[in-house]
Amino acid sequence: MIFLKLIVTNLLRHRVRSLISIAGVAFSVAAMITVVSILQGAIGMFSNILSNDSQIIVFERDVSDLFFSNVPVSAAGEIASWPIVAHANPVLFGVVASAGHPIITCFGVDASDARIQKATWLQGERGTFAQKPNEVVLGSRAAQFLSARVGENVQLGHSTFRVMGVVKTENGFENGGVFMPLTTAQSFFHKEGTSSVATVKLRRRNDAAAFKRMVEARYPDLTALEDTEFTRSYSQFRILKATAWAVGGCGLLLGGLGVANTMIMSVFTRIREIAILRVNGFSCLQIGAVVFGEAAGVSVFGAAVGLLVGAGVLKALKMIPALDGYIDPSLHPLLMLVVLLLALFTGLAGTLYPAFYAMRVRAVEALRFE
Amino acid sequence: MSLSPPNNGQRAIAVRALDLWKSYDDGAVTVLQGIDLECFEGRSVALCGPSGCGKSTLLHLIAGLDQPDRGRVWVNGSELDRRRNLLNLLRHEIGIVFQLHNLIPDLTLEENCLIPAVAAGTNPHAARQRLGELAERTGLHKRLKHRVQKLSGGERQRTALCRALMNRPKILLADEPTGSLDERTGGMVFDLLLELVNAEGVTLLMSTHDRALASRCDRIVEMHDGRANETVCVL
Numbered sequence: 001m002i003f004l005k006l007i008v009t010n011l012l013r014h015r016v017r018s019l020i021s022i023a024g025v026a027f028s029v030a031a032m033i034t035v036v037s038i039l040q041g042a043i044g045m046f047s048n049i050l051s052n053d054s055q056i057i058v059f060e061r062d063v064s065d066l067f068f069s070n071v072p073v074s075a076a077g078e079i080a081s082w083p084i085v086a087h088a089n090p091v092l093f094g095v096v097a098s099a100g101h102p103i104i105t106c107f108g109v110d111a112s113d114a115r116i117q118k119a120t121w122l123q124g125e126r127g128t129f130a131q132k133p134n135e136v137v138l139g140s141r142a143a144q145f146l147s148a149r150v151g152e153n154v155q156l157g158h159s160t161f162r163v164m165g166v167v168k169t170e171n172g173f174e175n176g177g178v179f180m181p182l183t184t185a186q187s188f189f190h191k192e193g194t195s196s197v198a199t200v201k202l203r204r205r206n207d208a209a210a211f212k213r214m215v216e217a218r219y220p221d222l223t224a225l226e227d228t229e230f231t232r233s234y235s236q237f238r239i240l241k242a243t244a245w246a247v248g249g250c251g252l253l254l255g256g257l258g259v260a261n262t263m264i265m266s267v268f269t270r271i272r273e274i275a276i277l278r279v280n281g282f283s284c285l286q287i288g289a290v291v292f293g294e295a296a297g298v299s300v301f302g303a304a305v306g307l308l309v310g311a312g313v314l315k316a317l318k319m320i321p322a323l324d325g326y327i328d329p330s331l332h333p334l335l336m337l338v339v340l341l342l343a344l345f346t347g348l349a350g351t352l353y354p355a356f357y358a359m360r361v362r363a364v365e366a367l368r369f370e
Numbered sequence: 371m372s373l374s375p376p377n378n379g380q381r382a383i384a385v386r387a388l389d390l391w392k393s394y395d396d397g398a399v400t401v402l403q404g405i406d407l408e409c410f411e412g413r414s415v416a417l418c419g420p421s422g423c424g425k426s427t428l429l430h431l432i433a434g435l436d437q438p439d440r441g442r443v444w445v446n447g448s449e450l451d452r453r454r455n456l457l458n459l460l461r462h463e464i465g466i467v468f469q470l471h472n473l474i475p476d477l478t479l480e481e482n483c484l485i486p487a488v489a490a491g492t493n494p495h496a497a498r499q500r501l502g503e504l505a506e507r508t509g510l511h512k513r514l515k516h517r518v519q520k521l522s523g524g525e526r527q528r529t530a531l532c533r534a535l536m537n538r539p540k541i542l543l544a545d546e547p548t549g550s551l552d553e554r555t556g557g558m559v560f561d562l563l564l565e566l567v568n569a570e571g572v573t574l575l576m577s578t579h580d581r582a583l584a585s586r587c588d589r590i591v592e593m594h595d596g597r598a599n600e601t602v603c604v605l
Binding site for chain 2 (some may be wrong): 002
């Protein structure tokens with residue numbers, strides 16, 4: 001109890017210094033949580049686009065970005081006919097520009113595609129999709145920023161399309177995108193006969209390994225990955241994740257340096273007190289435990305505040321209409337635990353020097369100089 | 371030089387120092403120059419002498435807080451140099467009272483006194499019981515929950531005394547324990563100090579400038595220029 005009291009007393013003795021240090025850790029954790037969650041959310045949404053009512057993605061082997069992938073539509077057709085496959089849908093991704101909106105994601109899909117079939121149709125008729133080549137369906141947010149309604153025309157690139165529907169999905173990318181019939185998209189992007197990927201649903205999920213072997217044997221230029229595998233191994237996702245953790249890690253490092261600074265000041269200003277503890281029988285380890293205890297208190301409290309702030313920031317961002325659907329505001333327990341442990345680790349690592357210094361205080365010298 | 375008093379009886383030697391030398395600043399300042407000292411169990415010894423004669427240094431060497439350049443120290447029969455763990459010395463065998471009480475200001479009187487018990491891992495219940503006894507004897511029992519800043523100088527020094535005796539040490543080293551107090555308060559604290567060491571059978575080794583207080587100890591050791599020049603046996 002006295003141990004704990006010593007730790008708390010030392011933190012309360014210099015409240016402003018302790019609060020600044022806690023704030024440093026809190027902001028670092030909040031930044032890390034926010035950046036990682038936003039990017040994880042973005043990755044999750046992109047994964048959802050690919051795995052919508054499917055389990056496996058077939059795309060061109062060794063391609064750096066799915067926008068550059070070419071999967072022959074004939075291959076998708078043949079794959080769909082395999083007995084273990086429930087259905088296979090070719091999807092063509094492209095990016096188009098409109099006045100004031102340089103990047104709009106475009107999805108070239110079949111009428112049977114889950115994106116069309118499962119979306120909530122705010123305007124237009126689901127059954128009429130892909131009946132006319134120059135008609136497109138807008139995501140709800142795209143309809144908003146393009147100020148377009150059903151029956152009106154929109155300019156996409158150098159072409160004009162008639163809006164035949166407005167849909168809302170749970171996915172921010174889809175809500176901000178344009179759905180075209182596959183053939184229209186192929187023509188528009190000069191990719192006749194090809195798609196970017198084929199999304200495949202198997203009759204039995206257990207056949208995934210067999211399916212991948214069949215694709216490899218039949219189409220050496222293509223590769224098939226299960227959706228979870230794809231999320232894990234796709235280079236763009238890996239770069240994004242690495243960037244998020246690196247940015248967050250730098251933030252935490254700064255927080256750790258803040259804790260180190262606080263602890264150095266804390267130790268240096270109470271050398272005499274440490275000497276008193278030594279004279280009264282405290283061992284080096286007990287002295288170290290007091291110093292590390294303070295650092296742990298600052299780090300854990302700062303991390304807890306940071307988690308709350310991060311959660312609040314994510315909720316606030318989610319409420320911004322332009323970001324609706326792009327952000328997953330839920331904090332995963334594993335992420336929270338990792339961030340908490342990282343904050344604790346950096347805090348304790350930053351305390352190594354001051355703790356070492358405190359443990360080496362020579363009581364007789366510290367007490368001699370009144 | 372042998373400093374044994376004539377009436378030591380069958381008492382064991384609690385502290386023995388032999389040919390202690392200590393200097394600072396790479397030998398520029400020599401504080402102790404071959405001190406010999408013996409203190410018998412349960413006796414009180416006053417170290418007298420001018421400032422800088424090495425009284426505090428001698429106490430530090432006996433407590434194991436510092437190492438002599440030369441010479442040997444025995445505490446309760448075992449030589450400090452041969453001890454594996456000097457922590458036990460501070461935790462169980464020696465209590466120290468300083469001139470400036472050296473209490474931790476933001477803790478209460480009770481918490482300050484419990485520090486040695488925490489360090490030694492004493493059962494909290496037993497530690498509080500012991501503190502209760504000491505507080506009762508020193509008249510601090512109503513001030514236990516008060517912060518050190520709220521205490522008077524005399525109360526602070528009495529608190530330091532309680533803290534030093536918490537783990538029932540056999541030896542109490544007091545470095546000018548009344549030096550920062552006025553004459554009357556100093557006298558009261560010293561009365562209490564003697565009363566406690568006598569009641570608990572503790573060996574007292576005290577440095578002081580105050581001749582009147584020193585004369586109430588069993589022995590006085592006069593120190594001058596790092597040497598023990600003479601011994602006056604009071605008893």
